[in-house]
Amino acid sequence: MxxxxxxxxxxxxxxxxxxxxxFFDMAVPLLYLLMFGVGFNKxxxxxxxxxxxxxxxxxxxxxxxxxxxxxxxxxxxxYGFFVDRDNGIFYEFLTYPMTRGELLLGKMLFQxxxxxxxxxxxxxxxxxxxxxxxxxxxxxVTIIVVMVGIAAWxxxxxxxxxxxxxxxxxxxxxxxxxxxLMFVSSMFYPLDAVPVWLKYISYINxxxxxxxxxxxxxxxxxxxxIIGIEAAGFVIFLGISFWFARQALKKVx
Numbered sequence: 001m002x003x004x005x006x007x008x009x010x011x012x013x014x015x016x017x018x019x020x021x022x023f024f025d026m027a028v029p030l031l032y033l034l035m036f037g038v039g040f041n042k043x044x045x046x047x048x049x050x051x052x053x054x055x056x057x058x059x060x061x062x063x064x065x066x067x068x069x070x071x072x073x074x075x076x077x078x079y080g081f082f083v084d085r086d087n088g089i090f091y092e093f094l095t096y097p098m099t100r101g102e103l104l105l106g107k108m109l110f111q112x113x114x115x116x117x118x119x120x121x122x123x124x125x126x127x128x129x130x131x132x133x134x135x136x137x138x139x140x141v142t143i144i145v146v147m148v149g150i151a152a153w154x155x156x157x158x159x160x161x162x163x164x165x166x167x168x169x170x171x172x173x174x175x176x177x178x179x180x181l182m183f184v185s186s187m188f189y190p191l192d193a194v195p196v197w198l199k200y201i202s203y204i205n206x207x208x209x210x211x212x213x214x215x216x217x218x219x220x221x222x223x224x225x226i227i228g229i230e231a232a233g234f235v236i237f238l239g240i241s242f243w244f245a246r247q248a249l250k251k252v253x
Contacts, residue, residue, distance in 0.1 A: 026118055029118060033122060050221060053221070059133070059219050060219075062132055062134075063214035064187035069118060070150045070210065071153050071182075073115060075178070077107055077111045078158045078161045104155065104158065112147040119142070142214065145214055148238060149214075155241035155245040157174065158245045181206075184198065185208040212227060213234065
């Protein structure tokens with residue numbers, strides 16, 4: 001635990017000395033919700049029809065914002081390995097008396113702490129400014145789902161970071177993957193009315209699983225059977241991502 005605590009302390013100091021990075025982690029999800037959510041809410045005045053009911057777009061988009069922020073925060077944390085690699089700190093870490101798993105867990109736990117503050121800010125604004133009827137009773141579950149999402153995407157993206165040596169290649173791969181995963185998911189629109197082929201592709205996308213679970217815990221939209229399957233699938237995705245990240249880290253030289 002001492003090694004993990006040291007990693008968390010180091011990343012905390014880095015955030016406190018980089019206000020722009022801290023701003024991105026904390027405020028950007030809120031800006032997404034206020035700017036894009038409010039804009040589309042006006043454009044889609046009749047609401048979003050999903051699972052037999054009509055809800056305001058703000059309500060629907062909240063889960064998408066939370067899921068998007070998890071993916072974005074995981075990208076930032078995974079990119080930090082490139083920064084550490086460039087200044088030599090990364091290879092110094094590998095000589096320390098800690099396991100590769102502890103290195104990954106320390107980084108992940110720090111990002112989960114950031115996610116807690118980030119999610120609290122976003123949900124507070126959603127509830128008090130946009131009047132989104134957040135299910136307060138399931139708020140602890142929502143926080144857990146956010147943290148699980150951060151962890152899964154961080155491990156998955158870290159695997160890519162460990163296997164790619166060039167920053168520009170990493171950025172290209174991640175940006176393309178981010179674009180595809182976002183728009184082939186339920187983040188921006190319900191899957192009820194999309195073409196069947198797109199619906200099938202979206203339902204094998206972990207970003208859809210995470211977004212749907214968050215939508216159920218925040219505003220209660222979704223079928224419990226489907227949500228249970230998606231939640232189980234995402235937990236399996238988390239385990240597989242951690243295993244691949246640890247194996248990739250072992251091969252770093």
